[in-house]
Amino acid sequence: MPENLFPLDSSKPFTEQEKLGHNRWHPEIPPVISVKPGDSFRVDCREWFDGAIKNDDSAEDILNAPLHEVHKLTGPIRVEGAKPGDLLVVDILDVGPIPMEEGPLAGQGWGYTGIFAKHNGGGFLTEQYPDAYKAVWDFTGQVATSRHIPGVAFEGIIHPGLMGTAPSAELLARWNKREGDLIATDPHRVPPLALPPEPNGAILGGVAEADFDRIASEGARTAPPRENGGNQDIKNLSKGSRVFYPVFVDGGNLSVGDLHFSQGDGEITFCGAIEMSGFIELRVDVIKNGMETYGVSENAIFMPGKVEPRFSEWLAFSGTSVTLEGEQKYLDSQLAYQRACLHAIDYLKKFGYSGEQAYLLLGAAPIEGRFSGVVDIPNSCATVYLPTAIFDFDVRPSASGPHQVKQGIPAPRASA
Numbered sequence: 001m002p003e004n005l006f007p008l009d010s011s012k013p014f015t016e017q018e019k020l021g022h023n024r025w026h027p028e029i030p031p032v033i034s035v036k037p038g039d040s041f042r043v044d045c046r047e048w049f050d051g052a053i054k055n056d057d058s059a060e061d062i063l064n065a066p067l068h069e070v071h072k073l074t075g076p077i078r079v080e081g082a083k084p085g086d087l088l089v090v091d092i093l094d095v096g097p098i099p100m101e102e103g104p105l106a107g108q109g110w111g112y113t114g115i116f117a118k119h120n121g122g123g124f125l126t127e128q129y130p131d132a133y134k135a136v137w138d139f140t141g142q143v144a145t146s147r148h149i150p151g152v153a154f155e156g157i158i159h160p161g162l163m164g165t166a167p168s169a170e171l172l173a174r175w176n177k178r179e180g181d182l183i184a185t186d187p188h189r190v191p192p193l194a195l196p197p198e199p200n201g202a203i204l205g206g207v208a209e210a211d212f213d214r215i216a217s218e219g220a221r222t223a224p225p226r227e228n229g230g231n232q233d234i235k236n237l238s239k240g241s242r243v244f245y246p247v248f249v250d251g252g253n254l255s256v257g258d259l260h261f262s263q264g265d266g267e268i269t270f271c272g273a274i275e276m277s278g279f280i281e282l283r284v285d286v287i288k289n290g291m292e293t294y295g296v297s298e299n300a301i302f303m304p305g306k307v308e309p310r311f312s313e314w315l316a317f318s319g320t321s322v323t324l325e326g327e328q329k330y331l332d333s334q335l336a337y338q339r340a341c342l343h344a345i346d347y348l349k350k351f352g353y354s355g356e357q358a359y360l361l362l363g364a365a366p367i368e369g370r371f372s373g374v375v376d377i378p379n380s381c382a383t384v385y386l387p388t389a390i391f392d393f394d395v396r397p398s399a400s401g402p403h404q405v406k407q408g409i410p411a412p413r414a415s416a
Contacts, residue, residue: 002281005033006074008044010105014072021073022205024219027169027249030206031078040283045257046072047106047277055110055136062114063132063414067121068201071162071222075255079284082252087290088165088245093281095158095239107277111137111261113364114271122191124268132414135360137274144262144274148411149357154365154390155309156262159238160280164229165245166253175220195221229300235263240305246291256280264362265369268341272363311387317344320379328378333371336382344384352405360411365390
């Protein structure tokens with residue numbers, strides 16, 4: 001097994017560990033680990049809320065989740081010899097929940113999915129589902145089941161939701177300006193259009209005390225994906241994947257975290273994956289001048305792994321770019337995917353699930369989302385593929401009518 005260069009003690013908060021990671025992007029956050037091209041190594045990762053979400057039948061923790069404190073990232077990891085303009089090659093050798101532990105921390109045999117309240121993050125369908133809900137999932141090997149969503153079991157495609165390199169000072173300034181300009185178009189929107197730098201709750205690794213306030217006020221939030229990769233939430237970025245990241249600073253300064261036991265395409269509830277702590281094993285290399293050589297200047301590219309479950313039968317739902325009120329939109333693929341998800345939820349409700357249970361399931365299970373038609377004016381078509389094998393009953397339409405699931409503990413809803 002590769003050496004663990006960033007061990008985490010499950011009994012201690014992230015900020016009290018021997019090595020301190022970070023939760024903002026900034027070029028001046030110093031690396032906490034240094035490796036060489038060709039090295040293989042292991043690091044531990046803490047789930048994005050650092051234990052704030054509990055294994056219980058309440059969603060008050062989701063309602064009050066401290067978004068200003070996420071994500072808890074392992075890193076930065078310096079790769080010797082990496083220079084701006086290079087491509088950093090990252091192989092995911094293995095990834096999983098906390099080994100051999102059971103306990104109160106997500107990743108110790110369980111994980112969670114949340115629907116976030118509209119005023120605290122929202123989600124893809126926040127207008128239809130504005131309240132906070134939670135589902136807890138138990139892990140048996142690579143299979144997840146939930147007391148809050150009966151009748152389903154599925155193998156997870158375990159992956160890091162977030163991995164990326166540090167931005168240069170120039171790139172960071174561009175991020176902050178363009179996102180600030182967007183916020184200014186509707187500064188009071190709920191949920192907000194973007195998340196500006198927030199000093200409160202900033203964790204900056206080994207930044208010197210004299211520089212802390214300045215860097216905390218400049219550091220970009222880790223919530224969105226950007227040119228450096230970041231929080232892309234790609235479910236197929238699993239064991240066996242190879243990722244090519246642009247390098248913007250000396251050493252690349254790679255960081256990783258936000259591990260997911262499983263996720264559907266889109267992570268639609270915002271906390272749509274099954275969130276957990278765990279470990280990841282990586283191997284790194286460098287392609288000199290790779291950004292120019294391969295035209296990779298503002299994005300990461302990757303080769304997906306081959307470990308995901310192979311489903312042979314699907315039930316697919318389509319949606320078009322027409323609003324729920326009947327207003328026609330022009331080739332709006334985002335809206336079309338929302339409508340496809342809502343159609344899938346409406347269908348699952350006929351089997352006895354609540355809308356919130358179905359929404360949570362679509363976020364956590366390995367569904368596939370596809371933009372199926374983006375050229376036939378005025379309607380885009382998007383589709384959601386639901387694997388039928390995850391249900392312990394026949395979920396297909398039939399003359400006998402929909403099976404009714406036997407409810408146990410409903411998905412908990414927050415009080416306000």
